[in-house]
Amino acid sequence: MAPFLSKRDLQFQLFEVLDTASLPKRPRFAEHSREVYDDILNLAYNVAEKYFAGHTREADLNEPQVIDGKVKLVPQVAGAMKAFRDAGFFSAHHDEEWGGLQLPWVMMQAVQAHFQAANIGSSGYPFLTIGNANLQRVFASPQQQEKYMRPLLEGRWFGTMALSEPQAGSGLADITTTATPRPDGTYSISGSKMWISAGEHELSENIVHLVLARIKGGPAGVKGISLFLVPRYRINPDGSVGESNHVVLAGLNHKMGYRGTTNTLLNFGEGGETIGEIVGEAGRGLAQMFHMMNEARIGVGMGAVMLGYAGYLASLEYARERRQGRLPSNKDPLSPPVPIIEHADVKRLLLRQKSIVEGGLALGLYASSLVDELQTGPEAARADTALLLDLLTPIVKSWPSKYSQEALSDAIQVMGGAGYTRDYPVEMYYRDNRLNPIHEGTEGIQGNDLLGRKVTAGQGRALAVLLERIQADLKASEGLSGLDEIRGGVQDAVEQSTAALRTILGQAEQLGPDLFLANANSALEMVGHTVMGWTWLRQATAAARGLAGARREDADFYRGKLQAAKFFAVYELPKVQTWAELLASADKTTTEMQGDWF
Amino acid sequence: MAPFLSKRDLQFQLFEVLDTASLPKRPRFAEHSREVYDDILNLAYNVAEKYFAGHTREADLNEPQVIDGKVKLVPQVAGAMKAFRDAGFFSAHHDEEWGGLQLPWVMMQAVQAHFQAANIGSSGYPFLTIGNANLQRVFASPQQQEKYMRPLLEGRWFGTMALSEPQAGSGLADITTTATPRPDGTYSISGSKMWISAGEHELSENIVHLVLARIKGGPAGVKGISLFLVPRYRINPDGSVGESNHVVLAGLNHKMGYRGTTNTLLNFGEGGETIGEIVGEAGRGLAQMFHMMNEARIGVGMGAVMLGYAGYLASLEYARERRQGRLPSNKDPLSPPVPIIEHADVKRLLLRQKSIVEGGLALGLYASSLVDELQTGPEAARADTALLLDLLTPIVKSWPSKYSQEALSDAIQVMGGAGYTRDYPVEMYYRDNRLNPIHEGTEGIQGNDLLGRKVTAGQGRALAVLLERIQADLKASEGLSGLDEIRGGVQDAVEQSTAALRTILGQAEQLGPDLFLANANSALEMVGHTVMGWTWLRQATAAARGLAGARREDADFYRGKLQAAKFFAVYELPKVQTWAELLASADKTTTEMQGDWF
Incomplete structure (x- = not known):
């Protein structure tokens, strides 16, 4: 069976793209080190593999039932919960006084990613518990925390x-x-x-x-x-x-x-x-709930990423092993069929998946790292960080939810009929992930949130912070080779997106709220792809640096990153222009449509 | 429960967009009339509704099992087969001497569409039987036809x-x-x-x-x-x-x-x-099988269309009945929530579905009408018709397979959590249709077929015929109002597509077959969307004509058609440029990617 997660890529994202290894310099994380983080990731992998991955299909085939008034789940779920509890993950990011390890949030998300990839269904129980406790930690009274939160952190109550x-x-x-x-x-x-x-x-x-x-x-x-x-x-x-x-x-x-x-x-x-x-x-209920909801939205996006990632790895393994057909240039029927990974269109389907799921992982971990910046980063930067995190949240939630679904469709397509059967997990991931564009705020809600609130937040400062970060990363990538396409693609996408936003924001008053928001989905798509281009620029920069002097297997890893960045630039980023034009034109095709005309 | 098929749209497609009512002028169809066709469509609807639609979900929940060495299906399937047989549909398009009605193929497809929409699973048995008999009718000996085909036409053997x-x-x-x-x-x-x-x-x-x-x-x-x-x-x-x-x-x-x-x-x-x-x-096995396969490919495309269509109708009914939220301009929390069909983004999701499924139906029936032209149309045009049908077949098969899946995703999205549950049929259609991009030739195979064989067929005559037909329809639409967007969109798409094809074909020899076909998927997408724009131009033209002097309900129907055509022009056709650029550039991103880099 294919692995459910790429350890190498997770290391790359945490320690080469992000600077997670420097967090122990901060007082809250002073007890930590790179070795501690590696140990925790290994523990997460082992618990996920041993106690979660094994019953994913069985839980799919045996959905919860009410028997004698009680909800019955497959029995392995209880063991999984115990293993998660025994590993200390319910409270890992909390203060030591609450029994926690004070793990940074980006590490906590990386830990959770293992369980999402191994078994999204069973991971729902601890993750909802963690989210609930996090909300209590901020808004509940000390007495309430003692009464309701402590048992959650101990994994005794959910x-x-x-x-x-x-x-x-x-x-x-x-x-x-x-x-x-x-x-x-x-x-x-x-x-x-x-x-x-x-x-x-x-x-x-x-x-x-x-x-x-x-x-x-x-x-x-x-x-x-x-x-x-x-x-x-x-x-x-x-x-x-x-x-x-x-x-x-x-x-x-x-x-x-x-x-x-x-x-x-x-x-x-x-x-x-x-x-x-x-x-x-x-x-204050809705405002408080949104504190949990924002965290939940990053969690949904990460869940989507990890489902897509697990599907990618499954289809990749299949494509390497399955032999079928020949290249168009080979007319010799006696030559052996090639592994299907050699067919250009299969490479396209795999590269597309890679660009979506690795890009999504980069985005989800980046957003998680902003949570740490907010809590333990330099005070002076926190206001900007808060605006940026708020701006990115609808993207982090919606982009992987939508595009992991396309990636999973590509995974099925790579595997053909086999992918459509229960003999492989990709059809299950495809069914699982289809929930993600719905719960914790539909795509429609994320679009309205982005265009109606987030891009104008802080009198435009939120958008300015995003653009500053992108410009800084463009600058950091200068002089590195193999980045021409992704650099050019990001520059174009930023230009097109900002111009379109400027145009539509300039008309907001005249259009009124209904027409202004009519094409919010185009804004979500446009900004989403632009942001994803940026995450690929960041990954490509780290890869180009890593490639210098890398050993063979590692060199292949970095070359794959650069090629995926190029793929995203060539195949995906040109779509930004289409959304930008639609948004800027304040198109009325949908609002003019009458219910009786359908 | 929502209807599984729009009778009004089927009438529009057959008798306003296509000139099916004129077929009885041909000797083979001399016994027919518009009334006969209407009766047959009503019969198909009633049989599909009474004997097929009722057990779709039950068959989904109780997949075939082997019990005592025999395949066990839900019991209603047998009754459905009997009703289909009693209605005479197994042989309806065959010669009278074989017990048939000599029904034109376009009518036969329209009949089949009812069963695909009502129950794609149960319709598989008769449709494979019909395809098998059709192949025998062309290639089997008279003795074989008597022995193997007659029992199929009688519905006794499958x-x-x-x-x-x-x-x-x-x-x-x-x-x-x-x-x-x-x-x-x-x-x-x-x-x-x-x-x-x-x-x-x-x-x-x-x-x-x-x-x-x-x-x-x-x-x-x-x-x-x-x-x-x-x-x-x-x-x-x-x-x-x-x-x-x-x-x-x-x-x-x-x-x-x-x-x-x-x-x-x-x-x-x-x-x-x-x-x-x-x-x-x-x-000669493969050539013979491809005779059946081409028909099967149109059938797959039509099946995809009808699944998408049934999903569209289900989500449309839900959107009209479900009340939730208010328009952004309404800040009064005491005002009642609106039917969700009034939200701009829900209209977008419904318009997108409408543009996909009604466009797909127009394409599938057009291709089916070409089968009739080949068999009973003017002799002089048959060579061109054969080239055009061959050129369109990979589009007819692949476009609805891919885009109905997106439409069904939109149907789920309209319905939110409800659409993700078994309380409604859309999640089932979504699972059903995911097969269509795989069987009877994957998307990869259709792309290679289109770019590698079909666009150059007849020394370029195939493509020339397509362009002539499109130009004729552009000319026929002149002077009609409400068609600006779709006319302009089709003109642009045709120009971009032909330029890109000219460029890549001009480099074919230099690139060699592997690189030439590396972006065949872009060609499939590009030509597919262009062809779909054309089907919307044809529908819009018929709608604009119908709108003059139409009564109220009918006027709404035609206005909906015009708006859907506009939607396709504004939201979908601009994508053609992206595929055209990728194709023309002979991009090597996929072919350069090495297996070890993944």
């Missing part, structure tokens, strides 16, 4: 985020779950939540739901929404798990993929009172 | 095409199944065939396999390949079904989708002798 409702879906402003104040300061929660991943299972002693709800009598719209900690089982004064909190499983969703993560409809306050505690101030 | 082998896949030149002459002129067949759809089942009294094999001692490569009629059960002298012919089911393939059609590994000559009859001359 967490969820419960936002969507059956009638509202992505339209969070319209949620109707209510929170009625109780005399003791807690709230009585009542309503239904839909699409709740890991909403019910028997993997942990308790489940802590982070629930968006409206305090009775509060304002309409987003201002009336608050956030609540709602445990599945009530918690006794000594912290132990008590009686039912009347969060009732009302149904499981049956999905095309991502089947290992159970997805639920939950009713709160059914057959008894559901009691929750408010997090922070009333009316 | 047929397959058995080409691929486990070790060879798409590389048919390397098949090793052997045919050893027997004293009575028949052959003893021995070997394994992989990916054989409908290869074994209990739906029919017998199964007639069309098998590619090498006569022992013959030449290597394609010249040694002949075609054989190989029944599952031997046939008694009176035509009745006799003893086993030792075609042994060696396994079922477990597919991501298209699960209703069982797909098999068959061993010939296992446990006894498998006897077959040669079709026509020795060494």
Whole structure:
């Protein structure tokens, strides 16, 4: 079986493209070293391989079922959770006083990447738990952290985020779950939540739901929404798990993929009172949730990257081993068929995958490194870093979600009929990843976020920071050989994108919000490809440096990087112009279309 | 539940874009009339709705299994086969003397479209049978037709095409199944065939396999390949079904989708002798099979169109009914959420689907109408028509296969989480259609076919015919309003495509076959989009004519057509330039990439 992850590329991304090895110079990471990081990556690989990779297909074939009122998963999931807990990964990035290793976030994402690649379904349970705890760490009171967060960090309880409702879906402003104040300061929660991943299972002693709800009598719209900690089982004064909190499983969703993560409809306050505690101030629920959501969006993007990456590696192995056909120039029917990796169109399909998944990995880790910059980097740069991270988040979430799906389609195509069967994992990855452009904010939402908020954030400073970083990397690449195409491609894409943004932003007022945002998807695509060109410029620069004096196998690795950068420049970046023209023209083809004309 | 097919659009395509109603003027169709055609389409809709649409999901959830050595399908498939047979569709396009209605091929495709849309899995059995019979009608001897074809036309026996082998896949030149002459002129067949759809089942009294094999001692490569009629059960002298012919089911393939059609590994000559009859001359097997294959390729394209179309209709219905969110200009949280069809990005996703599936339907039916022109059209035009049909075939096969998949992804996206679940059919269509870019010739094969053979066919006459037809349609559209974008888009695309083809063809000799074909995929995409622009020009022209004096509902229909044409011109046709540049530059990025660099 093909490996699920390229250790060599992960090393390249962390220690050659990014300067992760220098983080131990910062006080928070003073106990760390390159060796510590290598050990942690090896531990992640081994746990992922031994406890997660083995049951991915079985969990796909045996989706969660309700038996005797309990959600039943394939039994290996429990063992995987224990191994993850025993490795200390639930709390690895937290403070030592909370039992953590103070791991930088970029290392934490690299650790998580192993589990996403090995088994996206089973990794859902710990990752939702980690996200839930991270939110509590920022917004919950010390008492709440002790009560609700510590058991999550210990991996004894798991967490969820419960936002969507059956009638509202992505339209969070319209949620109707209510929170009625109780005399003791807690709230009585009542309503239904839909699409709740890991909403019910028997993997942990308790489940802590982070629930968006409206305090009775509060304002309409987003201002009336608050956030609540709602445990599945009530918690006794000594912290132990008590009686039912009347969060009732009302149904499981049956999905095309991502089947290992159970997805639920939950009713709160059914057959008894559901009691929750408010997090922070009333009316701040959506803002607080977005703190978790931004992190979740990077996580979704990384999950998409790793599914695409695992598919790429599977199709690459197949292409090296499978012999079929001959090159067009060979007319000798008695000559042996060649490995299909020698066919130009198979190389195209593999290069395309490589350019997507390695580019996506570079982007996801870069964004994660910005989280570290925000927390431990030079104070003076943090405001800019925050703007840049916010600007990149919709790209980090949406680009790999969309393009890993295309990469996985290419992986199936490389393998032909074999790729379409359950004998290989690529058809499963293809089904799994199709969720990623939907959850944690659809592509439509990411486009509106990028064009409607992010590119104008900080009075234009966000975009300026991005352009400064790109220019700095263009400058850093000067004089290196083999970078002509990617340098030229990035320069063109930046020019076209900025011109188009300037044009559409200049018309924003005149167009009004509906027409201004009508082609937000083109903006998302345009900026997305431009940013991805930049990540390839950064990788190509590191590769060109590495190539000087590299030994043979390593030289091949670097040459592959340079060729993939060239591929992205030649095959992908020219598309930027098309999106730029559409955006700049404020095209009305979609808005003019009437519902009755369909 | 949403309808699986738009009757209005099918009428438009057949009788407004194409002039199907004039076919009864031809002697072969003299018994027909517009009323007859309408009756047949209604019959097809009713049979498809009543006997096919109802068990699509059940067949998906219960894929074929081998129980006690027999392939077990969901029981409704047998009833569907009976209804199809009772409606006379197995033989509908054949001569009256064979029990047929002498239906034009374009009408036959329109009939089949209903079953593809309603249930692609169950429709596989009759369609393979029809294709098998069509091949026999051309190449088999009168005795063979009586023996093997008549029972197929009567729907009593079913047929397959058995080409691929486990070790060879798409590389048919390397098949090793052997045919050893027997004293009575028949052959003893021995070997394994992989990916054989409908290869074994209990739906029919017998199964007639069309098998590619090498006569022992013959030449290597394609010249040694002949075609054989190989029944599952031997046939008694009176035509009745006799003893086993030792075609042994060696396994079922477990597919991501298209699960209703069982797909098999068959061993010939296992446990006894498998006897077959040669079709026509020795060494002509591949040429004969390609007769069926070209028809099969149009069928694959049409199947892709109809899956995409059914998905479009499902997502359209959902978008009209589901209310969520507000337009960006509406800041009133107390106003009701709007139907999601009012959101610009949802309109984009729906318009994109519409432009793909209605364009694909127009192309598939146009190609089918060329089959009629070849058989019953003016003699003088037939040579040109044959060249044009051959040129279009790789497009008809590959374009809808690829772009219906994107349309189905858009359908899922419109429906969000709901579209990702089994509560709606779009996730199933998405899994079903992913097969289409693989079977009956992968995209790579179609690209090489188009650039390597088709665009230069007839010393360039094939391409010239296409350009003449496009120019004639551009001329026919002059003076009609609402067509500016699509006219301009087609003109640009034609210019860019022909320039790029001229450039690459001019370098063909110098580049050599490997480099010349290295970017064949770009040629396929470029010509494909250009041809699709042309089909939208033809539809827009018919719509503009229909709009004059149309009543309200019909006026909406025509306005939708014009808007979809505009969408295709504005959003899709600009991509042609990118492919044209890549092709013309004879880019070497893929060929330079070394296997060890991945």
